[in-house]
Amino acid sequence: MHRLIDVHAHLYPPNFAGAELSAVLERARAVGVRGIVTVPEMVEECEEVLCWPNLGLHPVQKEIISGSAVRNDVARLQDQIAGVATTRERAARLSDVPPAVEFIQKHKEKLIAVGEVRLDFTPHVIHPGHTASQVWELKKDYAKKETVEAREFEVKEEQKEVFRRVVRCAMDADLPVNCHSRSAGKYTIEILGEELNVPPHRAILHAFDGSNALATVSLGYFLSVPPSVVRSPQNQTLNEPSEIMISLEEVVKRKGVAKEEVEVMMLENTGKVFRDLDTKWLARTNS
Numbered sequence: 001m002h003r004l005i006d007v008h009a010h011l012y013p014p015n016f017a018g019a020e021l022s023a024v025l026e027r028a029r030a031v032g033v034r035g036i037v038t039v040p041e042m043v044e045e046c047e048e049v050l051c052w053p054n055l056g057l058h059p060v061q062k063e064i065i066s067g068s069a070v071r072n073d074v075a076r077l078q079d080q081i082a083g084v085a086t087t088r089e090r091a092a093r094l095s096d097v098p099p100a101v102e103f104i105q106k107h108k109e110k111l112i113a114v115g116e117v118r119l120d121f122t123p124h125v126i127h128p129g130h131t132a133s134q135v136w137e138l139k140k141d142y143a144k145k146e147t148v149e150a151r152e153f154e155v156k157e158e159q160k161e162v163f164r165r166v167v168r169c170a171m172d173a174d175l176p177v178n179c180h181s182r183s184a185g186k187y188t189i190e191i192l193g194e195e196l197n198v199p200p201h202r203a204i205l206h207a208f209d210g211s212n213a214l215a216t217v218s219l220g221y222f223l224s225v226p227p228s229v230v231r232s233p234q235n236q237t238l239n240e241p242s243e244i245m246i247s248l249e250e251v252v253k254r255k256g257v258a259k260e261e262v263e264v265m266m267l268e269n270t271g272k273v274f275r276d277l278d279t280k281w282l283a284r285t286n287s
């Protein structure tokens with residue numbers, strides 16, 4: 001029987017809930033997944049999945065959008081019925097840090113890592129409400145270009161500082177970081193290198209590719225490979241823990257090593273990052 005641990009899974013509503021979540025866990029168990037590290041994105045999700053062991057501050061937060069600053073429930077409901085979006089994604093701000101850090105500190109004994117933490121420099125996060133092509137159009141207009149770029153710089157710098165502070169919080173709590181980045185791999189590695197200054201470097205970087213992936217390995221970090229690695233960008237679906245075998249087989253194919261060898265190595269590396277995995281999991285199971 002396999003002994004696999006999925007170190008980066010987004011298992012919470014609305015993607016997975018209720019009966020669907022039970023089915024996902026059952027499928028994972030059936031292929032030999034023995035542990036799942038979940039990485040919530042919002043503080044509210046942290047509260048919902050406290051029984052699982054990662055908490056962090058994601059670079060993308062949701063905010064309510066409407067004509068007035070605050071919409072009451074009836075107005076939001078009317079918007080929903082009318083099919084009008086009442087929330088949108090925005091970049092994390094410094095004001096999001098204190099509640100997240102407080103939450104992590106309060107529950108650090110139950111955690112095995114701080115995550116998901118990351119930078120996200122995709123255009124719709126940096127410029128909420130705009131698509132990449134709309135941002136491109138705005139920049140072509142010389143009258144607006146300077147303002148747009150100045151705003152972009154400001155949002156990215158704030159996001160970097162948020163990331164830095166959450167990584168420091170992980171270090172203070174003696175926890176590893178579970179990191180997933182979008183369009184900002186270079187800066188993510190740079191900041192981790194500056195903040196994770198106590199060897200061994202305890203970081204898992206999820207879905208990194210190209211030269212950024214090579215750089216992370218030479219710095220002593222670990223990479224987690226999502227099953228989406230075998231899918232084309234146009235053909236992406238939700239990943240789930242039972243698909244860990246797809247990742248494993250892809251590593252076997254690309255590295256030309258025996259499956260059993262990769263499996264043992266995966267488990268060993270997981271143990272290196274999450275040093276107290278067994279103790280904390282056992283403590284939780286017994287309580």
Ligand SMILES: [Zn+2]
Nearest residue numbers: 039116180206
């Ligand atoms: Zn993720």
